[in-house]
Amino acid sequence: MKIALIAHDRMKEEIVQLALAYEAILSEHELFATGTTGKRIMEATSLSITRCLSGPMGGDQQIGAKIAQNEMDLIIFLRDPLTAQPHEPDIIALLRLCDVHKIPFATNLGTAEILLRALERGELDWREIIHEEKE
Numbered sequence: 109m110k111i112a113l114i115a116h117d118r119m120k121e122e123i124v125q126l127a128l129a130y131e132a133i134l135s136e137h138e139l140f141a142t143g144t145t146g147k148r149i150m151e152a153t154s155l156s157i158t159r160c161l162s163g164p165m166g167g168d169q170q171i172g173a174k175i176a177q178n179e180m181d182l183i184i185f186l187r188d189p190l191t192a193q194p195h196e197p198d199i200i201a202l203l204r205l206c207d208v209h210k211i212p213f214a215t216n217l218g219t220a221e222i223l224l225r226a227l228e229r230g231e232l233d234w235r236e237i238i239h240e241e242k243e
């Protein structure tokens with residue numbers, strides 16, 4: 109599965125802790141992240157991550173493009189609900205594309221943990237069927 113990990117600045121520590129706690133599960137998948145989030149996670153874990161641009165520089169849009177091309181299966185995006193972001197339109201666009209393409213999307217730690225446990229149990233395997241259908 110292709111998984112994107114994204115966190116706003118005030119949520120970076122949370123996503124690092126999440127990645128550490130679920131490192132064994134995450135290591136079995138292909139990981140992507142926006143620039144700084146990916147850097148922070150790679151510094152704290154032994155996970156290998158393909159880094160896109162930083163969010164404000166277009167990283168959310170790069171992840172969005174992968175969703176549109178059926179190249180992303182799960183998004184964990186720990187958004188900061190209390191700070192305005194200069195690239196808010198990009199963030200909304202990413203959310204919208206997840207809804208268009210029915211991609212599981214977690215915006216907080218509670219949901220992120222549920223999705224990662226579901227992933228471990230194979231409950232997201234239906235994504236493989238979608239891949240086969242679109243080939």
Ligand SMILES: O=C(CO)COP(=O)(O)O
Pocket residue numbers: 114115116117141142143144145146161162163164167168195199
């Ligand atoms: O801004 C972001 C998502 O909208 C995250 O970008 P960084 O991971 O580069 O901080």
